[in-house]
Amino acid sequence: ILRSAHQLYEDGKEFHNLSLYVRHNHAKRGNLRVRDPAIDIDLLNMNGEYVPLLSHCNPNRPLLILAGSYTWPPFRGLVPQLNRLMDSYRDRVDMITVYIEEAHAVDEWPIGGRIRYVQPKCDADRIQIANDFIKAIEYRISLLIDPVSKLNPFSEVYCPWPIRFYVIDHMKKLSYIAEPIEGSFPLELIRNALDDAIQQ
Template sequence: MPAPDCPLVPLEPSIFTAIIDNGNTTSPNLVPLRSLCKSGRPLVLLGGSYTCPLYRYISHVLNDIYVRYKTQVDFYMIQIREAHASDVWPIGNIVDVKEHRTLSDRLAAAREMVKKTQLEIPVLADTMDDTFLKLYSPWPFRFFVIADGTLKLVGMPKEAHYDTTDLVKCLNDLLCDKKE
């Protein structure tokens, strides 16, 4: 299935200066998801939020996978609407992040996530109209592997936890196919 394109907001715009869509005067500094896809190089998107306990639990494993594959695979964390915002659905959460009312709120939550989880993966944020959320359904946290514009894997929770075995296998298979 072709991977849908959508605009994303960089947490650090300076990293994306070559691909930012400055033609969009109403929402400057948008990065088209399609521009992140490079021929022959897999792309991993991790869609989630800081208030998702499953994400926080697995963040160190995601860092390990990123370090292992970053020379051959591109990775981006996509900050979406909070899974358990403290003012909407605080399921005993130890994280006090309210529902994002503005893009500044969403970017602040992403910065907090990076700081508290020591995330090494570059971060982008969904737009406030939740385009990425609507197209990819990453709720509450999912990972996606895209190769040559095609969605190859959607990783979902199994029995209330995430097993990254499918992600690692998919990346190994794609990289092995590339060598042949």
């Protein structure tokens, strides 16, 4: 209704100068539950080649899947801790990050600041932004790309927006699914989920 205010209230002066934009909030819980089999999805590597998500699963240890984007400030803020987490669990856990839709693309939900990207319309654009993210933030965990050309299949199935993490056990079942959150996750929550999966 607010988007139609100018037409609905033509005589209302207070609406004539009203500026509106639509928040593209994609947050949702999704249908996956703990102990469900993890769903395999073809994602892109940084060279633009398709790679099955579950090809990163090792039968001897769990897989941590992180998901986020450059334009989500809490994800950027978590990067130093995630790099250290990777170092401390290197021999016990495999880790990958899936690069998803921009949380605050300037054409959808602008919040100002120096990191400004439109929502990618093709795979090459998303890969380029992911490369910018890696270089600028010195992110060291391997990145896969949710393909724009296939309508973001990882996001459709795993509902990761704007930031989320998952732990897949050695049986390729989901042992932990973080709830959607507006901020960031305490590192202790990720550590506890990994420790539980290691002990299984």
